[in-house]
Amino acid sequence: MNFAVIGVGGYIAPRHLEAIKELGHNLVAAYDHNDSVGIMDRFFPDCQFFTDFERFESFVDLKKGSSEQIDYVSICTPNYMHSSHIKFALSHGAHAICEKPLVLYEKEIDELEHYENKFGKNVYTVLQLRVHDAILALKSKVNSEKKAMYDIDLNYMTSRGQWYHESWKGDVRKSGGLSTNIGVHFFDMLTWIFGEAEEVTVFEKSSTAEKGALKLKNARVIWSLTIDRSKLPPDALKAGKTTFRSIKIDGSEFEFSEGFTELHKRVYTDILNGKGYGLNAARAAIRIVEQIRGM
Missing domain, CATH: 3.30.360.10 (Dihydrodipicolinate Reductase; domain 2)
Incomplete structure (x- = not known):
C-alpha cells in the first residue's frame, strides 16, 4: 500500500513510519511545516517531503491513477487539526489513520461520517x-x-x-x-x-x-x-x-x-486486514x- 503522512515532524510520527516500513509498505509523500524531519532517512529516504501544504496537496492529486496513488493518509498533527486533515484524506481518495484523540468534539465524528459516506473511504483511529x-x-x-x-x-x-x-x-x-x-x-x-x-x-x-x-x-x-x-x-x-x-x-x-513497543504495528496490521477501529469506536471517550x- 502507498501512504502519506501529515505531521511527520511530530513526536508520534516515528511510530507510524516504523509500522509502515516494517509491514512492507511505501511512504510516498510527507508533510510538515517544520523541516526537522531527519528521522525519515532511517525509514524512507526517498519519500517526497513538503513544508508547503498546497504543494503537498498538488503532489497527492498528481499521483492519482498512478502506481503511487495514495491509499492511506496517516495523521500525526496537533489535535485541533485532525478533523480537517481527515477530511483532506477522504476527499482526495484515501483512507485516514488518525492519532488520538480522533477529534475534539463529538459533533465532528458525525461530520466525518458524512464524509465517509460521500467519498467511500474509511476513517481509522489509533486506539493502541x-x-x-x-x-x-x-x-x-x-x-x-x-x-x-x-x-x-x-x-x-x-x-x-x-x-x-x-x-x-x-x-x-x-x-x-x-x-x-x-x-x-x-x-x-x-x-x-x-x-x-x-x-x-x-x-x-x-x-x-x-x-x-x-x-x-x-x-x-x-x-x-x-x-x-x-x-x-x-x-x-x-x-x-x-x-x-x-x-x-x-x-x-x-x-x-510493558508491551508498548509493538502497538502501532499491531494497529496498522489490523487496519490493513480490515479489522481496525473506526469513527464510532472513539465516540465514548x-x-x-x-x-x-x-x-
Missing part, C-alpha cells in the same frame, strides 16, 4: 491500548466474570517541562486540555471494557493536573492525571523515570507497564473528555 496483550486479557476476564460493578483507581503521571505550556499542547483550544491530550486513551480503554459513562465528575482542573470520577456501566472510576514531575512517586524519581502508570481494580494493581473540558 485495545491491542495491548494485558488489556486484551483483562477485557476477556471481565467479560467472563459478568460482575455488576468494579472499583477502579487510575493514576497517570507523565513529566512535561515548561515547553509544554508554550506549545499547542498547553492551549486548551488546540489540545482540548490535559484529559484530552494525555487521558483520552485511558478513558477509551476503560469504556471499552467496563461500558460507557453514565456520570462524569471533575474534582480538580489546572494546567498541570486534572482529577475526577466516572460512573461507567460496570465500574466506578477515580482518575488522576498530571504532567508535574514533582508528583512522581519517590521510587520512580530515584530510578530516573519520567512516567508512572497505575490502575487498581478492586484494590489490586493491574500490571501493564471523546464524549467524556468533551464533558470534562466544559466543567
